[in-house]
Amino acid sequence: xxxxxxxxxxxxxxxxxxxxxxxxxxxxxxxxxNPEQQIARIGEYDGLAIRSSTKVTKExxxxxxxxxxxxxxxxxxxxxxxxxxxxxxxxxxxxxFGNSITTAEHAIALMFALAxxxxxxxxxxxxxxxxxxxxxxxxVTGKTLGLIGAGNxxxxxxxxxxxLRMKVVAFDPFLTPERAVEMGVExxxxxxxxxxxxxxxxxxxxxxxTRNILSAENLAKTKKGVRIINCARGGLVDEAxxxxxxxxxxIAGAALDVFxxxxxxxxxxxxxxxxxxxxxxxxxxxxxxVNVALQVAEQMADYLVNGGVTNALNMPSLSAEEAPKLxxxxxxxxxxxxxxxxxxxxxxxxxxxxxxxxAAELNQKPITAAVLAGFLRVQxxxxxxxxxxxxxxxxxxEVREVKTEREGDYHTLIRVxxxxxxxxxxxxxTLFNNVEPRLVEMFGIKVEAELDGSMLYIVNEDAPGFIGRxxxxxxxxxxxxxxxxxxxxxxxxxxxLLLSVxxxxxxxxxxxxxxxxxxxxxxxxxx
Numbered sequence: 184x185x186x187x188x189x190x191x192x193x194x195x196x197x198x199x200x201x202x203x204x205x206x207x208x209x210x211x212x213x214x215x216x217n218p219e220q221q222i223a224r225i226g227e228y229d230g231l232a233i234r235s236s237t238k239v240t241k242e243x244x245x246x247x248x249x250x251x252x253x254x255x256x257x258x259x260x261x262x263x264x265x266x267x268x269x270x271x272x273x274x275x276x277x278x279x280f281g282n283s284i285t286t287a288e289h290a291i292a293l294m295f296a297l298a299x300x301x302x303x304x305x306x307x308x309x310x311x312x313x314x315x316x317x318x319x320x321x322x323v324t325g326k327t328l329g330l331i332g333a334g335n336x337x338x339x340x341x342x343x344x345x346x347l348r349m350k351v352v353a354f355d356p357f358l359t360p361e362r363a364v365e366m367g368v369e370x371x372x373x374x375x376x377x378x379x380x381x382x383x384x385x386x387x388x389x390x391x392x393t394r395n396i397l398s399a400e401n402l403a404k405t406k407k408g409v410r411i412i413n414c415a416r417g418g419l420v421d422e423a424x425x426x427x428x429x430x431x432x433x434i435a436g437a438a439l440d441v442f443x444x445x446x447x448x449x450x451x452x453x454x455x456x457x458x459x460x461x462x463x464x465x466x467x468x469x470x471x472x473v474n475v476a477l478q479v480a481e482q483m484a485d486y487l488v489n490g491g492v493t494n495a496l497n498m499p500s501l502s503a504e505e506a507p508k509l510x511x512x513x514x515x516x517x518x519x520x521x522x523x524x525x526x527x528x529x530x531x532x533x534x535x536x537x538x539x540x541x542a543a544e545l546n547q548k549p550i551t552a553a554v555l556a557g558f559l560r561v562q563x564x565x566x567x568x569x570x571x572x573x574x575x576x577x578x579x580x581e582v583r584e585v586k587t588e589r590e591g592d593y594h595t596l597i598r599v600x601x602x603x604x605x606x607x608x609x610x611x612x613t614l615f616n617n618v619e620p621r622l623v624e625m626f627g628i629k630v631e632a633e634l635d636g637s638m639l640y641i642v643n644e645d646a647p648g649f650i651g652r653x654x655x656x657x658x659x660x661x662x663x664x665x666x667x668x669x670x671x672x673x674x675x676x677x678x679x680l681l682l683s684v685x686x687x688x689x690x691x692x693x694x695x696x697x698x699x700x701x702x703x704x705x706x707x708x709x710x
């Protein structure tokens with residue numbers, strides 16, 4: 184079996200390459216190349232490990248014919264075109280926890296630097312001025328810290344602030360009241376936070392909703408004498424408004440580790456009194472750089488070798504422990520989706536995935552992705568579990584997920600239903616011996632069939648002699664029958680026939696089958 188091949192294109196801890204090799208990957212470390220060189224090289228690799236220097240553009244992805252996963256050693260993925268990667272079926276991972284402590288500590292360090300004016304005091308002291316009476320700081324004890332973003336890094340900052348005997352007020356739409364109590368913080372809306380906070384620190388990603396969250400308007404709502412720290416992302420703070428607030432004295436101090444434009448070689452904030460800045464050092468500690476390099480290698484190798492998905496930004500997470508358990512369910516889901524896709528000729532505005540019994544106890548997102556991959560692969564051979572949800576959304580396909588924990592006739596069941604012009608149509612399947620996918624119902628008719636290889640699907644009137652006629656037709660065309668599966672609504676009513684066959688079913692044979700008495704539908708299926 185050929186080993187997955189990985190390219191490390193940015194400088195990172197050398198132990199990352201060792202981990203790739205130990206986990207069964209071949210790895211090349213080639214750094215410092217320009218985009219044209221990287222594009223020329225990328226086609227031979229299954230995985231790409233990067234930091235911030237490599238720019239993964241549409242052009243690079245178009246050349247990356249074998250690429251399956253991109254791993255960013257760090258949190259930010261601004262240098263990866265995620266929509267283009269998703270459309271091409273490439274998993275994009277980051278390491279959101281490897282530098283969390285380091286970034287949180289940097290925010291606390293900047294808060295202390297602002298509170299005691301340490302950079303200015305240091306500079307003047309080293310000039311021989313001894314400005315003992317020139318600086319009057321403030322204590323952080325008893326002050327209110329306003330936390331914008333209470334995720335992983337924000338929660339670490341909160342715990343450190345509480346240890347300093349500060350009060351913490353947090354604004355985060357995803358923060359539940361229960362989690363706020365667990366963290367020991369007060370959950371508040373943004374206006375309340377702005378009015379209460381003596382220090383404000385930001386720990387949120389840059390999105391359309393958070394861009395300029397500290398706008399001129401919101402900065403005007405802050406308490407006079409507020410101090411602001413941003414170690415998250417440039418663009419969260421209106422830098423012109425921040426300077427105006429510092430110049431007017433309404434803002435007592437500000438510390439930025441990130442800027443709207445980086446590298447920040449020039450900024451109107453430079454030289455402003457009570458302003459401190461660092462060159463995006465939030466993750467710059469020895470420990471953090473080792474951690475993120477090792478984590479990205481472990482995550483990528485786990486995906487390429489075992490199928491585990493961790494910290495993916497465009498695919499449901501799937502641990503190495505979950506993967507073996509989910510694998511037969513995902514196979515069942517994919518063939519059911521494929522069957523519906525192959526048998527549906529009308530446009531489909533909605534698809535529903537209903538899991539029941541044992542399947543309801545599992546992570547449903549990979550099952551849904553597998554159904555969509557099977558369903559959409561009829562339209563494009565390049566569809567996989569990564570890009571299927573993206574393509575479904577792009578096509579305006581509504582996806583519904585339903586979960587029923589109780590068991591019905593089967594210990595586990597997956598049902599895939601589509602809304603068509605002819606009405607709702609569904610197929611359902613289960614697992615025999617917990618591993619073998621088996622169709623048990625299609626379009627309301629009970630039928631038991633394995634879905635594998637080349638199959639002939641026929642809907643006909645239930646009448647004597649039909650089975651003999653279809654068997655004779657196949658024999659005359661030298662088509663050998665593998666399995667034979669029948670189902671019907673009622674005696675003499677509509678019946679379904681599913682045959683697995685050896686060899687291809689020609690268009691001529693299908694026309695002959697359609698000409699048989701009582702036949703309503705004939706279709707060749709491939710699984």
